[in-house]
Amino acid sequence: MNINSGKERFKERVREWGDKLEVPVTSITVRPMKTKWASYSTTGRLTFDALLPEMTKELQVYVIVHELLHSRVPNHGKLWKSLMRAHLGDYEELETELREMAHNKKGGDLKLTVSL
Numbered sequence: 645m646n647i648n649s650g651k652e653r654f655k656e657r658v659r660e661w662g663d664k665l666e667v668p669v670t671s672i673t674v675r676p677m678k679t680k681w682a683s684y685s686t687t688g689r690l691t692f693d694a695l696l697p698e699m700t701k702e703l704q705v706y707v708i709v710h711e712l713l714h715s716r717v718p719n720h721g722k723l724w725k726s727l728m729r730a731h732l733g734d735y736e737e738l739e740t741e742l743r744e745m746a747h748n749k750k751g752g753d754l755k756l757t758v759s760l
């Protein structure tokens with residue numbers, strides 16, 4: 645399997661969730677990111693770390709939904725958490741997993757954890 649097909653499948657997944665959550669997605673970029681797994685701009689531009697298409701579907705969906713929900717809730721407060729739970733169920737384990745991967749990826753720099 646080549647990297648491109650994984651990337652395209654990942655982008656397709658982003659579009660699907662955008663439709664499902666009714667969040668406008670104007671562009672999807674996948675590239676190596678230094679300090680984050682992903683980001684969402686208010687104009688609907690999404691950027692994801694290049695490692696994500698290689699990860700499990702569950703982790704991909706966590707990051708996708710995490711970012712898309714920021715179109716409605718700009719923080720990680722109560723409302724955001726309840727929306728996360730509504731769409732993903734118990735998501736905390738995935739969050740922990742990503743945080744651990746971030747440590748490995750960034751050589752253990754605690755500042756560069758899972759900031760999304």
Ligand SMILES: [Zn+2]
Pocket residue numbers: 710714719720759760
């Ligand atoms: Zn976030």
